[in-house]
Amino acid sequence: MNQSLGIEISIAYTSLLTRANQTLDTVLNQIQIQEVYRDWRLNERHYGGLTGLDKAECVVKYGKEQVGIWRRSYDVQPPEMDSKHPFYSQIIQNKKFQGILREEEIPCSESLADLVHRTTPLWRDSILPNLALGKTVLVVAHGTSLRGLVMHIEGLSSEEIxxxxxxxxxxxxYRYNSSLDLVERRVYLADKDHVQQAILKVSNINR
Known part of the structure; x- marks a missing residue:
């Protein structure tokens, strides 16, 4: 619970991936949250055949312009990951997906549009009903999966996102009223200068 803001979290959602799980575990060490759900739809974007390469390696292999298109465009997928890729078994055949998705249902590459398409149903069918019950929901996820939710929540265009x-x-x-109208939009819980510096850092990485 954040005493200064009067926030008491009722329920938390996170992905199946280690980094987000560790972040949520840090939160859970400080506050009690009764309900925690881990959902693959909050996983980070799957960069397909680019997986395992850093930005510099991608630029050398494919060129700066093409890498920029893959990273920043809304609906252009990177090349697909094939079965010969060194991370294929780790990602496509991941045991965490067992009982959730069949191997052929796991994407081999994703665009930002694909993230919107997989995060929106989670928001609509699970998170929003909890908000309707008056619960405060915490979502701990990843840069692109969160952008998928932000686009849907704020009604942003593909150019804006x-x-x-x-x-x-x-x-x-975000704050909603009892009619589930959005009344407060993307309020950062940090001072303005800190937020601007952090956004600039992410922006520079994505260029």
Whole structure:
């Protein structure tokens, strides 16, 4: 619970991935949250055949312009990951997906549009009903999966979300009224200078 803001979290959602789980575990060490759900739809974007390469390696292999298109465009997927890729078994055949998705249902590459398509049903079918019950919901996820939710929540266009960067490690908040009308939009829980510096850092990485 955040005493200064009067926030008491009722329920938390996170992905199946280690980094987000560790972040949520840090939160759970400080506050009690009765309900925690881990959902693959909050996983980070799957960069397909680019997985395992850093930005510099991608630029050398494919060129700066093409890498920029893959990273910033709304609906252009990177090349697909094939079965010969060194991370294929780790990602496509991940045991965490067993009982959730069949191997052929796991994407081999994703665009930002694909993230919107997989995060929106989670928001509509699970998170929003909890908000309707008056619960305060915490979502701990990843840069692109969170951008997928932000696009849906704020009704952003594809051009607007392409230009939207979210700071790492800084929570932001939405407030809804009892009719589920959005009354407060993306309020960062940090001082303005800190937020701007963090957004600039992410923006520079994505260029």
């Amino acid at each position: 392409e230009k939207t960067d979210l700071p790492n490690g800084i929570p932001f908040m």
